[in-house]
Amino acid sequence: MTAASTSTASPARKIGWLRSPSLVAGGIISATITSAALLSFLWTPYPPLAMNMAQRFQPPSLQHVFGTDQFGRDVLSLLMTGAQSSLAVGVVAVAIGLVIGSALGLIASARGGWIDEIIMRMCDFLFAFPAVLCAVMLAAALGAGMGNAMVAIGVYNIPIFARIVRGAAAGVWVREFVLAARTSGKSSTHIAIEHVLPNILDIIVVQATISFATAILAEAALSYLGLGTQPPTPSWGRMLHESQVFLSRAPYLSIFPGLTIVTMVLGINLLGDGLRDLLDPRYARER
Amino acid sequence: MALLQVQDISISIDRPEGKVGLVRDVSFDIQPGEIVGMLGESGCGKSLTALAILGLLPEGMTATGEILFKGANLLTLDEPSLCRLRGNRIGLIFQEPMTTLNPMMTIGDQVMEPLRLHRGLGRHDARAEALRLLERIRLPSPRQKFDSYPHQLSGGQRQRVVIAMAIACKPELLIADEPTTALDTTMQMQILDLLLDLTDETDTGLLLITHDLGVMAEMTDRILVMYGGSIVETSPTADLIASPAHPYSRGLLRAIPQRAPGSDGWLEPIPGTVPAPAARPQGCLFRARCPIAIAECAAHRPELRDILPGRSAACWVPIIHGRTGDA
Numbered sequence: 001m002t003a004a005s006t007s008t009a010s011p012a013r014k015i016g017w018l019r020s021p022s023l024v025a026g027g028i029i030s031a032t033i034t035s036a037a038l039l040s041f042l043w044t045p046y047p048p049l050a051m052n053m054a055q056r057f058q059p060p061s062l063q064h065v066f067g068t069d070q071f072g073r074d075v076l077s078l079l080m081t082g083a084q085s086s087l088a089v090g091v092v093a094v095a096i097g098l099v100i101g102s103a104l105g106l107i108a109s110a111r112g113g114w115i116d117e118i119i120m121r122m123c124d125f126l127f128a129f130p131a132v133l134c135a136v137m138l139a140a141a142l143g144a145g146m147g148n149a150m151v152a153i154g155v156y157n158i159p160i161f162a163r164i165v166r167g168a169a170a171g172v173w174v175r176e177f178v179l180a181a182r183t184s185g186k187s188s189t190h191i192a193i194e195h196v197l198p199n200i201l202d203i204i205v206v207q208a209t210i211s212f213a214t215a216i217l218a219e220a221a222l223s224y225l226g227l228g229t230q231p232p233t234p235s236w237g238r239m240l241h242e243s244q245v246f247l248s249r250a251p252y253l254s255i256f257p258g259l260t261i262v263t264m265v266l267g268i269n270l271l272g273d274g275l276r277d278l279l280d281p282r283y284a285r286e287r
Numbered sequence: 288m289a290l291l292q293v294q295d296i297s298i299s300i301d302r303p304e305g306k307v308g309l310v311r312d313v314s315f316d317i318q319p320g321e322i323v324g325m326l327g328e329s330g331c332g333k334s335l336t337a338l339a340i341l342g343l344l345p346e347g348m349t350a351t352g353e354i355l356f357k358g359a360n361l362l363t364l365d366e367p368s369l370c371r372l373r374g375n376r377i378g379l380i381f382q383e384p385m386t387t388l389n390p391m392m393t394i395g396d397q398v399m400e401p402l403r404l405h406r407g408l409g410r411h412d413a414r415a416e417a418l419r420l421l422e423r424i425r426l427p428s429p430r431q432k433f434d435s436y437p438h439q440l441s442g443g444q445r446q447r448v449v450i451a452m453a454i455a456c457k458p459e460l461l462i463a464d465e466p467t468t469a470l471d472t473t474m475q476m477q478i479l480d481l482l483l484d485l486t487d488e489t490d491t492g493l494l495l496i497t498h499d500l501g502v503m504a505e506m507t508d509r510i511l512v513m514y515g516g517s518i519v520e521t522s523p524t525a526d527l528i529a530s531p532a533h534p535y536s537r538g539l540l541r542a543i544p545q546r547a548p549g550s551d552g553w554l555e556p557i558p559g560t561v562p563a564p565a566a567r568p569q570g571c572l573f574r575a576r577c578p579i580a581i582a583e584c585a586a587h588r589p590e591l592r593d594i595l596p597g598r599s600a601a602c603w604v605p606i607i608h609g610r611t612g613d614a
Contacts, residue, residue, distance in 0.1 A: 112346075175386065176381060176383055176386040176387045177386060177387050177388055177389045177390075179343065179381075179387075180379075180381055180387040180388070180449070180452075181389070181400075182341075182343055182373065183341055183343065183373050183374060183378075183379035183381075183453075184373060184374030184378075184400060184401045184404070184452060184453075185369075185370045185371060185372065185373035185374035185375055185401065185404060185405060186370065186374075186400070186404065187366075187367075187370055190404075194392075194400075195389050195392075198389075198391040198392070199389070199390070199391050201391075280391075281390070281391060281436040281438070
C-alpha cells in the first residue's frame, strides 16, 4: 500500500526534477567542481606543487590546459587542489552559520520577549564586525590559517541566518495552521521543529547557497590578505591574489581562478534555486 | 455535572491607552452530547471565547473568570496540562480549511500527529488508526490521499481532514468555529451531517460557532446569541427561532432571506453598526440600533436574566410571545 502510493507520487516528482533547469545546471556545475576536488586527492594532471622553472608562464596548451604559473606549476592541478580548501571553507563556514544561526533565530521567534531581544542584540553586535575584521582578530588570537578562516566566516554567517530565520519564522508563527497545531496540544518546541522549520526551509536553503558563495569569496579575500589558506597550500583566492602581479604578462593566470570562482558561485546559486522549488510540495504539481 | 461550565469570562486586551474589554461576563455551560450554538456577527467575541477555553488567547489578551472543564478550571492550568487537554479531550475545528493544514506535511502525517502525541501510538499503529479516521470522515479514497499534500485536496476534503485531526483522540468537547463558512452549500450540509453523526456516536459536547442561522436551526439544541462581547440571549433553538426575545435576535431572524410562500421577499437589515470595543457606550450596547429602546436602556446596561423557564435575555423590554413585556 505504501509502495503503491509512493509510486504514484514519484513520477510527478521526477518530472519536476528534470524540468527544473536551474537545478540540473546548478547540480552539474557543483558536482563537476566537487568531483574535481575529490579527484585531486588521488590524481592531478601534474603534481600541483611541483615547480618547473623551465615551464614558467606557459600559456594554455595541450600539455597545460590552463597554462602554468610563475613557478611553472600546472594551473589546472592547482585549481583542482585549491578546490579542496575553497569547498571546505564554504561547507564548514555555512554549516557553522546555518546550524547556530538558524537555531538562534528559531528560538528568538518562538520565545519572543527578552530572549528574542538578547539574541538579536548579540547578532547586532556580531554584525558590527565585518568578516575580514573578525578573521583578523581571530588570526591575531589563534594564528592565521584555513581553520580560523572557516571559523571567522562561519561566525560572520551566524547573525545573517539568525535574522533571516527569525523574520521568516515570525511570519509562520502567526499562520493558522500553527494555531491549529496548538489546539491539537503541541508544545512550542514541537511546533517550531515540525511546523515552522519545514515552512522556512526554502529560505534557509537559498541563504545557505548565497552564504556558500560568499564564503568562497571571503576565503579568497582572506587568503589574499594572507589570513586564510597559507602557502604552499593552493586556494582559489590565493591564486587570484598571486596572479595579479602578472596580469599583463599572463592574464590567463587570473582568468582561470576567477572563472572557477564565478562558475562555482553560479552553480551553487542555481542549485539553491532549484532545491527551493524541489523542497516545496506546492511546486511539485505545477512543474 | 456539566461538561463545560464557562462562568463570567471577561477578555481584555492591553493597549497603550489601557485595558480594552472585548468580552464581558460570558457564562454558559455544555452538557455531554449537547450541541450549543454561538451566534453573532463578526467581532462579537465568539472566536475569542473559543480560544479562551483552550487557553490560546493571542498575546496581550487576558481572560478572567472560570472555565470549568469537568470541574477543572482551565484558566489556572499550566501550559503542559493544557497541551495534554488540547486535541486530546478538547478538539477545535477552524473556519478556514485552506490555511489550517500545514502545506509542507502530508495529510497522513498531520492526522497521525495527535494520535502519536496524545495516545503514544507508534508509526505503524498511528497509520492504521489515521486511515480508519479518514474512512470514518468519508474522505474519498483515503489510502491515496494519505500521502497527498493539502494543496492536492479540495476545500471540503481538507475540512474533513481537519475534522479527522480534531476527533482523532475522541475528545469529550468539540469546538467548531464556523466550520462550514468557507465551503459551498452542498459541502456544508455534508460536513454538518458528519459532525452530527460524530457527536451522536461518542456523546461529545459540541460548541458550534457560526453566524449562519440556518445552520443553527438545523443543528443545535440551544443557542447563545452574542452581541458586542456579551451574551444577549440564550434559548432552546426552537423557542428562539419561533419567538426571539431579544430585539437583536429578532433582527437577525428578520435579516434571513425567506423563500417561503407568502413572504414579500424583503429583508429587514439591522440599521447601524456594532460599537467598537474601545468606544462602548453606557447602557445597552444595542440601544442605538434597537427599534424598541426605552429611556432605561441608555442609563443602565441590562444583565442577562431569566425571562421564561430555560430562556434568558439581556434586555429591559424582552419580547415575550411576540409582545414587548415589562421587566
